[in-house]
Amino acid sequence: MSTFSALGINKDYIKSIKELGISTPSEIQEKAIPVLLNTKTDFIGLAQTGTGKTAAFGLPILHHIDDKKDEIQALILSPTRELVQQIKKQLFKFTKYVDTKIFVEAVYGGEKIDRQINNLKRTTHVVVATPGRLIDLIERGEIDIKNIKNLVLDEADEMLSMGFKQDLNRILKYTTSEERNTWLFSATMPEEIQKIIKTYMDPNASRVEINRNSLVNENIRHQFTRTTIKGKTAAIITFLETRQTQRGIIFCRTKAGAQSLNAQLLEEGFSTGALEGDMQQRDREKVMRAFKNESIQYLISTDVSARGIDVRDLNFVIHHQLPEQLEYYTHRSGRTARAGKTGISIAFVLPSEIERIHEIQKELNIKFTEVKN
Incomplete structure (x- = not known):
């Protein structure tokens, strides 16, 4: 040492x-x-x-x-x-x-x-x-x-x-x-x-x-769950309900997706806030502050809006959809398991996206496990 x-x-x-x-x-x-x-x-x-x-x-x-x-x-x-x-x-x-x-x-x-x-x-x-x-x-x-x-x-x-x-x-x-x-x-x-x-x-x-072979932090467990377009929000709700005190970020591909999921989760009584590209800097900072000081439990974000977020002790990252670019998977999942802690990165995928899971495994040299909902 x-x-x-x-x-x-x-x-x-x-x-x-x-x-x-x-x-x-x-x-x-x-x-x-x-x-x-x-x-x-x-x-x-x-x-x-x-x-x-x-x-x-x-x-x-x-x-x-x-x-x-x-x-x-x-x-x-x-x-x-x-x-x-x-x-x-x-x-x-x-x-x-x-x-x-x-x-x-x-x-x-x-x-x-x-x-x-x-x-x-x-x-x-x-x-x-x-x-x-x-x-x-x-x-x-x-x-x-x-x-x-x-x-x-x-x-x-x-x-x-x-x-x-x-x-x-x-x-x-x-x-x-x-x-x-x-x-x-x-x-x-x-x-x-x-x-x-x-x-x-x-x-x-x-x-x-650093860690040439593992472009992705080794303390992250990568998981995926098969779902349908209709059943996806319900599947995410079930996942959140089993982790009552834990905190995490949910990534959506689009602004509309982030806003709509945020509205649905708020309606279900979850403590969430959304970050998306069209927000005023002031509103963005308000959501970030609330997430950092734990008055919001879950953050819903698009890839670009999540740049530079460094919040300690996040237990998981959810991929509402898999990202288009491989780099984004690395950046997204890297928000959890920081400073030596462990974390989960879980993707909710449609049957047509299973192929993409295999590609990500191969390219990033990681192993996904399937979790039944």
């Missing part, structure tokens, strides 16, 4: 991460931290959400900051405002016992841009941003990221599938300097990501893969 101090982390940081309940490094931390701390290199990390990536890139970034320089030295891009806020919060907690004053700002859409512009006028060493808002600030000339030494692309595949491809390309072009190192983290490696690596990163970039 390695320790954080053996990886080269300063003892003041170790004190704060211990307080956060992190005592031994996760696999990605063990493999990434020594490389990112000690070598100036581009880096590619293949790792799922929930594997401890934020500390894997966050601690080395903080170690590299020169607090005597009043300039932005590191930029972290992440797909959603929730993730951006979470990363900022975590970096702030990491620095609790450190003598040097490191200032981190977060910029994202859905909040008044003027407020963010004002915040950036203060000393800022690290910026955590969503790509769209960062581009707005660059275009207004309100942010200077010319001197950054480290650029982190966190959840790169999610950023692309959310339509940030052009923004990412512009940011990567804009920050190319001899000095800059790019650290890319992604759960999957679609072609678009490989293009980015080829175009903007050193061909000798260090690569680290």
Whole structure:
């Protein structure tokens, strides 16, 4: 077992991460931290959400900051405002016992841009941003990221599938300097990501893969239940009734599907809330808050709306329908069984979808068990 101090982390940081309940490094931390701390290199990390990536890139970034320089030295891009806020919060907690004053700002859409512009006028060493808002600030000339030494692309595949491809390309072009190192983290490696690596990163970039064989967390039990279109809601209700105190997310493919299932479950007396693409940011945050503080027991969501949700202690994920894209299965099921806990990922499938179950098993190297309703 390695320790954080053996990886080269300063003892003041170790004190704060211990307080956060992190005592031994996760696999990605063990493999990434020594490389990112000690070598100036581009880096590619293949790792799922929930594997401890934020500390894997966050601690080395903080170690590299020169607090005597009043300039932005590191930029972290992440797909959603929730993730951006979470990363900022975590970096702030990491620095609790450190003598040097490191200032981190977060910029994202859905909040008044003027407020963010004002915040950036203060000393800022690290910026955590969503790509769209960062581009707005660059275009207004309100942010200077010319001197950054480290650029982190966190959840790169999610950023692309959310339509940030052009923004990412512009940011990567804009920050190319001899000095800059790019650290890319992604759960999957679609072609678009490989293009980015080829175009903007050193061909000798260090690569680290976590659990190459199991792209999906090993603590998840994958199950499916055969049902019919008519009987599906009733089957889901039966499943929920047998798990009275447990919490979970139900994934639907469409906004209409999410709204209709939410209405049906509310009518049956379940405590649910829906997240879907057309919601105002304010309403979205209200539902998320209620789910996090447990005033809602189940969350019903479309794939895109669930980006960046990190709620602890979810017992299960339900697939109201199987997702179209394989990556979505990985992202959906990865919402449960976090931080070493176990969880269930269960799909309610029609007879015509059994073939799809076999494909997912094969592609992701996982095993489904059939559960009779």
